[in-house]
Each structure stands twice: as C-alpha cells, then as structure tokens.
Amino acid sequence: MHDGSGRIAVQNLTKTFGAVTAVQNLSFTVEPGSVTGFLGPNGAGKTTTLRMLLGLVRPTAGTATVNGRQHHELGNPARVVGSVLDNGSFHPKRTARDHLRVYAAAVGVPDSRVDELLGLVGLAPAARRKAGGFSLGMRQRLALATALLGDPQVLVLDEPANGLDPEGIAWLRQFLRSFAAQGRTVLVSSHLLSEVEQTIDQVVIVSAGMTRYFGPLENLRQGQRSRVLVQPADGAALATALRESGITEVEPTQDGRVAVAGASLQQIGDIAAKSGIAVYGMEEQKADLEQMFFQLTSPQYSGAPIPGQPPAGQQAQYQQQSLYQGQQYQQQYQQQAYQQQYQQPGQQPQPNQGWGGQQQ
Numbered sequence: 001m002h003d004g005s006g007r008i009a010v011q012n013l014t015k016t017f018g019a020v021t022a023v024q025n026l027s028f029t030v031e032p033g034s035v036t037g038f039l040g041p042n043g044a045g046k047t048t049t050l051r052m053l054l055g056l057v058r059p060t061a062g063t064a065t066v067n068g069r070q071h072h073e074l075g076n077p078a079r080v081v082g083s084v085l086d087n088g089s090f091h092p093k094r095t096a097r098d099h100l101r102v103y104a105a106a107v108g109v110p111d112s113r114v115d116e117l118l119g120l121v122g123l124a125p126a127a128r129r130k131a132g133g134f135s136l137g138m139r140q141r142l143a144l145a146t147a148l149l150g151d152p153q154v155l156v157l158d159e160p161a162n163g164l165d166p167e168g169i170a171w172l173r174q175f176l177r178s179f180a181a182q183g184r185t186v187l188v189s190s191h192l193l194s195e196v197e198q199t200i201d202q203v204v205i206v207s208a209g210m211t212r213y214f215g216p217l218e219n220l221r222q223g224q225r226s227r228v229l230v231q232p233a234d235g236a237a238l239a240t241a242l243r244e245s246g247i248t249e250v251e252p253t254q255d256g257r258v259a260v261a262g263a264s265l266q267q268i269g270d271i272a273a274k275s276g277i278a279v280y281g282m283e284e285q286k287a288d289l290e291q292m293f294f295q296l297t298s299p300q301y302s303g304a305p306i307p308g309q310p311p312a313g314q315q316a317q318y319q320q321q322s323l324y325q326g327q328q329y330q331q332q333y334q335q336q337a338y339q340q341q342y343q344q345p346g347q348q349p350q351p352n353q354g355w356g357g358q359q360q
C-alpha cells in the first residue's frame with residue numbers, strides 16, 4: 001500500500017539516452033499543500049524527469065515515487081496522480097465530452113463527473129465540439145479535465161500555461177492554488193520563472209539534468225535582497241562608518257562603488273554626512289529573481305562549471321534549501337570573475353577595492 005502522504009520524492013534519478021545524459025543524479029521532494037515549480041531551461045531534463053515519475057520512462061538509476069511508491073505500484077494511479085504531459089493526445093473526431101466519458105469509464109468515475117469538470121475548466125460551451133478543432137489553450141483545458149477525473153491527490157503538469165490566454169493563465173493560477181490549499185500536491189514545470197512565479201511557493205531548479213536549488217521561493221527572493229550602490233569619495237572610510245553604525249553588509253564593487261545591503265538610501269546618506277564623507281551618487285538595486293534564476297541555470301549553455309554544483313557523485317548531499325550555499329557559490333563565482341578581471345595585463349585593482357579585508 002502507498003503511504004497516502006501525497007509526497008513526491010525523487011532520489012538520485014538518472015536517465016541516459018545513448019550518449020545523452022538527460023537527467024543526472026537528481027534529488028528533490030515535493031510536499032503536499034504547496035505548489036512547486038519545476039524550473040529549468042529548454043533541455044534541462046524536466047520532461048524526462050516527469051515521464052519517469054509517471055512511469056512512462058524507465059530510470060537508468062535512482063527512483064521517483066509518489067506516496068512512497070513507483071507509478072506502477074500505485075494500483076489505480078489516476079486516483080492518486082493526475083498529469084498533463086502533452087496536450088495533443090485526443091482522438092480528433094471525438095467530442096470533448098465523449099473523450100472525458102471514455103476516460104471516466106477507465107478510471108471508474110460516473111459521467112456526472114465529466115460535466116462537472118467541463119464546467120470547471122471552462123469547456124462546457126464546447127462540450128459537443130470535436131477535439132480536433134480545439135485551439136492549443138482548449139486542448140490544455142481538456143487535458144487538465146482528463147487529469148482531474150480521478151480526483152487525484154497529486155497533480156503533475158508539464159508547461160501547463162502553453163497556449164493559454166491571460167484569462168486562462170489567471171484561472172489556472174487560482175485553480176492550482178486552491179487545489180494545493182486542500183492539502184494536495186502540485187508540481188508544475190516551466191522554463192520561465194516569470195510564468196509561474198505568482199503561482200508557486202516552492203521551487204526546484206534544474207540545469208543540465210542536475211538539481212541547482214530546491215526549497216521555498218521566498219528563500220530565493222531573500223537571497224536577492226535589494227542593495228544600494230554608493231559612489232563615495234572614500235570607500236574605506238564609508239565602509240568603516242557604516243559598520244560602526246551596525247550596517248555590516250558592505251562590500252566593494254568591481255566598478256569602485258560600495259554595495260550596501262540592509263540599509264536605506266537615507267540611512268546611508270545620513271551616516272556619510274555625519275562622518276564627513278562626500279557621496280557623489282546612490283542607486284538602489286531592486287531584488288531580481290529572474291536574474292538569480294538565470295545565473296543558476298545559464299551554465300547549461302556556456303559549458304562553464306556550474307556555481308553551486310557539487311563535485312560529481314556528491315549531489316545527494318547537495319539536496320536543498322540552502323540559499324546560503326547558493327549565495328556562497330555565487331559570491332565565489334563573482335570573486336573569481338573579479339580576480340580574473342584584475343589579473344589581466346595592465347589592470348590593477350582600484351585603490352579603494354578590498355579595504356578592511358572585509359569582503360565576504
């Protein structure tokens with residue numbers, strides 16, 4: 001028997017297709033009661049992972065389970081996990097209603113459920129139209145209705161916003177949130193953070209078939225706190241003055257400015273004025289989650305070592321959550337770039353770089 005938890009657990013999952021490693025030692029968990037985004041660029045291995053979770057592809061190594069069981073062990077899987085992996089597998093001559101009735105019979109639910117779901121996904125007016133003439137967005141809605149027939153505890157959707165109009169996207173967002181609010185589990189893939197950012201509360205980020213981050217989206221946001229870039233006459237003196245005032249997140253930037261986190265423009269200006277340090281400019285940099293996402297996933301394209309990626313074979317321990325880790329790797333990466341910049345012939349560190357040895 002499965003454990004009924006609604007938990008998705010992916011452990012050390014690997015899939016190779018000949019010479020192509022689509023998924024490499026991937027580990028993450030998805031808890032019930034939340035909407036989890038499964039994010040990564042094209043070709044990152046999202047669909048392959050979901051297909052392994054749904055028993056459509058056999059893993060080369062590792063496991064992907066729902067309720068502690070692999071898909072083929074779930075009994076009547078449609079009652080446990082509903083999924084939309086593609087939206088084109090309808091008999092083109094069959095009406096939406098007939099399509100759902102065929103599946104309802106297979107799952108073992110009454111026809112009344114079909115009409116209920118047609119209404120829920122907004123397809124009631126098109127119930128007697130043939131699916132072959134449906135738009136992409138209508139096919140998405142029909143696919144979702146099919147996934148929901150068995151009233152599953154877990155919903156797995158691959159790029160569900162594809163083809164939906166803005167109204168459809170807003171509806172889907174609302175629907176997924178209320179589904180999760182009932183204590184159910186939602187895993188939804190996308191290659192665009194902006195597309196799912198308002199829907200999800202947890203996130204799994206993959207790149208080149210490997211887990212880059214998983215945990216609350218909020219942690220990722222906090223890691224991208226706003227900061228103020230200050231152009232002072234004397235960076236070292238400003239850093240000292242700020243630290244003496246209890247503002248400790250201060251570091252020099254590559255362009256000779258001072259980056260300050262955890263303080264407002266006004267606070268910094270007041271401290272500088274009190275200490276007699278001239279300030280020629282201040283700029284507030286807002287947190288940019290998209291940028292963070294891009295930094296986490298872009299090495300897939302560049303072939304560069306992935307910051308935050310543990311050495312091969314240690315990914316199971318990498319696991320999650322720690323944005324702190326992510327930040328560390330990011331900083332390490334930035335520092336390397338910084339060092340490389342000044343290692344180039346003819347370039348010297350600027351005089352106000354690295355003061356106080358405080359850069360973290």
Ligand SMILES: Nc1ncnc2c1ncn2[C@@H]1O[C@H](COP(=O)(O)OP(=O)(O)OP(=O)(O)O)[C@@H](O)[C@H]1O
Pocket residue numbers: 017020021022023040041042043044045046047048049191
């Ligand atoms: N059946 C297959 N045979 C060979 N290679 C495959 C197969 N399925 C997937 N791949 C390869 O595995 C890698 C991951 O593909 P996958 O479709 O899982 O990525 P994805 O993250 O879902 O991408 P997208 O956002 O573009 O859908 C790609 O390099 C892809 O070409």
